[in-house]
Amino acid sequence: MEHNINKHISGRFNQELEDVRNHVLSMGGLVEQQLNSALDAVSKNDAVLAQKVRENDYKVNAMEVSIDEDCTRIIAKRQPAASDLRLVIAIAKTIADLERIGDEAKRIAKVALDSFTKDQQDLLVNIENMGRQVSKMLHDVLDAFARMDVQRAFEVHKEDAKVDREYEAITRQIMTYMMEDPRSIPKIMDLVWSVRSLERIGDRCQNIAEYVIYFVNGKDIRHTSQEDIEKITVVIRITRK
Amino acid sequence: MEHNINKHISGRFNQELEDVRNHVLSMGGLVEQQLNSALDAVSKNDAVLAQKVRENDYKVNAMEVSIDEDCTRIIAKRQPAASDLRLVIAIAKTIADLERIGDEAKRIAKVALDSFTKDQQDLLVNIENMGRQVSKMLHDVLDAFARMDVQRAFEVHKEDAKVDREYEAITRQIMTYMMEDPRSIPKIMDLVWSVRSLERIGDRCQNIAEYVIYFVNGKDIRHTSQEDIEKITVVIRITRK
Structure with missing residues (x-):
């Protein structure tokens, strides 16, 4: 279900809100590119x-920094209310998470400076797979943000549990590897950090999904169980039909 | 140098802003207590x-969630401008970092469920020392927030470099330990995560210091070098005299 974003950005500062929304999408595109390049x-x-x-x-x-200033200026000058204000707040929070995803991509890129033995390559393959999974999650949540599509946001939100399981499995595999080849520990620790970074990116995508849901239905779902979130989105789906 | 906070929260919604500021301080107190209890x-x-x-x-x-709602309501109802708006934004960002510090405290507490050998206790002592250093940083930045004291915020901001060095040293020590006793790796990895959590708490205290500086001088200093921040705070100090 696609939410009618235009309804929310009508009025005299339509253009300003549209511009800032486009800037967020550009920033999202850049961060996605950074993550994919790092991988x-x-x-x-x-x-x-x-x-x-x-x-x-x-x-x-x-x-x-620039989008954050835009948001502050819009609040100060335009004094948005209701869903317009929710949009500005959702944007301000989204860009903070995007910036941190950029930081994680930078950390992951560091691993490319190490060289790995054939054995260690096996660990790398699993990390790459997890990386592609997380990258898809980022792509999907940016798409959900672009359309303010609460259903899609909810799907991304659920996806994070899979990333967490993947994270647990790879971490166990890495620990086993370290136990078998202790001399490799300093280098392998870089892999540990990059897997952790991927897991954090998953969390941040989940945050962005929550901001989309918050914008569309006006409800803060952080710290809400998956079942309760499902109920909320079902209600929204029905009421919008 | 203490900033005159009262000047900024005059006007008809004085009380509302004062209330929300007090809630932030209560939340900060609780998070500090959580961190100290975890340690x-x-x-x-x-x-x-x-x-x-x-x-x-x-x-x-x-x-x-409750303070976040207060902030949104104040923006929607009171349409704050200039420094009042900056205060609300600084609060909204501060509580997000405090919440994450709470999460890290929860992660650190997990280590208490492991039992360590006498050898491993040595690692624990260093982690505890780093923990107390970070806890002091949190205490100081909450104090800077309470007084909107830009000088104190700047000192906390600088402190983070020390925490980062401590983090590097302990991580090296832990890796050496793992190499010498590979069987201990799964348990020792819990220590790795808790040291990482402490390092992250340091980063988040630094963020809060930046919000205090942003509120007082109206300048976003994120991604600014330490020298440049020093120049800015010196200018503020001089102009406020």
Whole structure:
């Protein structure tokens, strides 16, 4: 179900809100590209690409600061109410999570600077798979944000449980590896951090999904159980029909 | 230098802003208590206290949601401008970081459920020291927030570099330990996570320090170098004299 975003941004500051929304989508696109480049750099052991990811992080930071200022200016000048205010708040929170996802991508890129033995490559393959899963989650939640699609946001929200299970499994595998080859520990710890970073990105995508749901239905669902969230989105689906 | 907070919360919604500020301080007090209890639980290997920390986390979450709603209501009803708006924004961001600090305290408390050998106790002592350092940082930044004291906020901001160095040193020590006693890896990994949690709490205290500086001088200093921040705070100090 797609929410009619235009209804919410009518009125005289239509254009301003539309602009800031577009900036968020550009920022989201950049962060997605940063994450994918970091994953590519790791899988191809490409130190040049990894360095590019690290250098480009300042662009993500600059976009966050700029959009944050836009949000503050809109609140101060336009004094938005109801759903317009919820949109500005959802945007302000979303960009904070996007910026942190950018930081995690930078951390992941670091792993591309290490070189791994054939045995260790097996660990890398699993991390890459988890990486693609998380990258898809980011793509989907940005899509949900672009359309303010609460159903899609809910699906991303559920997806995080799978990422968490993947995280547990890979962490166990890595620990076993370290126990069998203790000399590799310092290098393998870099893999531990990158798996942790991926797990955190999943959490942040889940946060963004919550902001979309908050914007559409006006309810803060943080710290709410999955079942209760499901009930809420069903109610929204019915009432919007 | 103490900033005159009263100047900023004059006007008809004085009381509302004062109330929400007090709620933030209560929330900060609770989070500080959670962190200290988690550290006590670890150092005394006290599973009951650890469980209490885990159970009390919902209170932190509930306070965040409630204060967040207060902020949204104030923006919608009172349409604050200039420094009043900056205060509301600084509050909304501060409580998000406090909530995450609560989550990290919960993670740290988990370590209290493990039991450690005499050798491993040495690692614990260093983690405890780092914990007290971070706890002091949290205390100081809450104090800076309460007084809107930009000088104090700046000192906390600088403190984070020390915590980061401590983190690096302890992580190296833990890795050496794991290499010497690979069978201990699964248990020692819990220590790795708790050191990481402490490092993250340091980052979040630094964030809160930035919000205080943002509120007082109206400038967003995120992603700004330490030297540049120092220049800014010196300018503020001079202009307020």
